[in-house]
Amino acid sequence: MEIAFWGVRGSIPAPGPATVRYGGNTSCVSLRPQGGGLIVLDCGTGARNLGMALMDGPFGQGRGEASILLSHAHWDHIQGFPFFVPLYQPGNKFHIYGGAQSSAMLEGILEGQMAPQYFPVQTLKNMGAGIDISAIEDGKSIQMAGCTVRACTNPHGRAGALAFRIQDGARSIVYASDAGYGAGGPPAASIELYRGADVLIHDSTYTPDDGRRYADRGFSSVEDAVGAAIAGGVKRLVLFHYDQDYSDAEVDALCVRGRRLLDERGGRDIELSGAIEGATLTI
Amino acid sequence: LVLFHHAPERSDAEIDRILAETRALADHEAVELEVAAAYEGLDVEIGKS
Numbered sequence: 001m002e003i004a005f006w007g008v009r010g011s012i013p014a015p016g017p018a019t020v021r022y023g024g025n026t027s028c029v030s031l032r033p034q035g036g037g038l039i040v041l042d043c044g045t046g047a048r049n050l051g052m053a054l055m056d057g058p059f060g061q062g063r064g065e066a067s068i069l070l071s072h073a074h075w076d077h078i079q080g081f082p083f084f085v086p087l088y089q090p091g092n093k094f095h096i097y098g099g100a101q102s103s104a105m106l107e108g109i110l111e112g113q114m115a116p117q118y119f120p121v122q123t124l125k126n127m128g129a130g131i132d133i134s135a136i137e138d139g140k141s142i143q144m145a146g147c148t149v150r151a152c153t154n155p156h157g158r159a160g161a162l163a164f165r166i167q168d169g170a171r172s173i174v175y176a177s178d179a180g181y182g183a184g185g186p187p188a189a190s191i192e193l194y195r196g197a198d199v200l201i202h203d204s205t206y207t208p209d210d211g212r213r214y215a216d217r218g219f220s221s222v223e224d225a226v227g228a229a230i231a232g233g234v235k236r237l238v239l240f241h242y243d244q245d246y247s248d249a250e251v252d253a254l255c256v257r258g259r260r261l262l263d264e265r266g267g268r269d270i271e272l273s274g275a276i277e278g279a280t281l282t283i
Numbered sequence: 284l285v286l287f288h289h290a291p292e293r294s295d296a297e298i299d300r301i302l303a304e305t306r307a308l309a310d311h312e313a314v315e316l317e318v319a320a321a322y323e324g325l326d327v328e329i330g331k332s
Contacts, residue, residue, distance in 0.1 A: 015323075016323065048291065052292070083291075
């Protein structure tokens with residue numbers, strides 16, 4: 001399975017000379033399972049570059065099909081959706097899954113940001129591609145692109161954010177962006193979702209100090225991410241969703257801090273890297 | 284004239300070229316026009332004699 005990172009920043013795009021190495025686009029990751037097909041995790045502004053890259057293949061001829069998993073509907077996870085070009089190509093098919101209480105509610109959220117006050121296309125129905133929208137229930141398994149996908153709600157803001165486990169044969173990756181666990185660490189159901197994953201892509205918005213300062217924002221620090229990786233016994237931790245104010249040098253330091261914390265707390269065997277916009281990881 | 288609201292897919296090199304073309308157009312029309320392409324961090328001072 002190939003994992004590609006198109007946007008790794010939290011909250012708001014942060015382009016500029018201080019963020020050229022890790023990138024300034026917000027959350028978007030794509031997965032190419034071994035058996036083919038495509039799964040997209042979140043549609044932050046990174047989805048624009050993913051969309052343009054896809055147009056070179058079947059999506060450019062209206063023969064593409066993909067599943068899009070949305071962790072939640074905060075801006076940095078849906079802002080790239082209206083700019084995801086394959087959605088405008090008739091013939092393409094998209095199956096969208098998210099964590100609202102019902103499919104109608106999720107459709108309402110996505111439809112809401114297409115309203116003419118926000119975007120000139122006015123409605124999802126004008127986009128061209130076939131789009132179906134489903135809400136996912138916690139703990140229930142669904143099949144897509146030859147993979148089994150299971151979701152679990154993490155504490156984040158008022159509505160929470162879904163973490164997803166994608167099982168592709170013997171390989172598994174977990175995407176857990178936007179998790180504000182609080183002092184008790186990850187809930188038991190989240191740890192169960194992370195258990196033994198080959199790759200855990202985890203919210204790592206803050207340094208431990210900033211994490212304590214902004215505890216009410218519902219994000220993880222690198223320390224929380226390390227705790228989740230150790231509790232779940234994962235093989236590799238990928239830091240993700242960096243604070244918009246962090247420069248490349250500060251994200252470098254975040255990775256060094258994460259490595260040290262893993263080593264100190266019994267996670268010496270867990271590999272660690274910081275997600276980089278434009279990079280790919282094959283497992 | 285300050286060119287603004289560049290398309291997201293426009294690279295720095297492409298904006299440089301658009302700026303050069305715009306300046307050439309102004310020259311061709313023989314108008315006295317200062318042209319710049321807006322970039323993040325640009326400051327333009329006006330009203331200084």
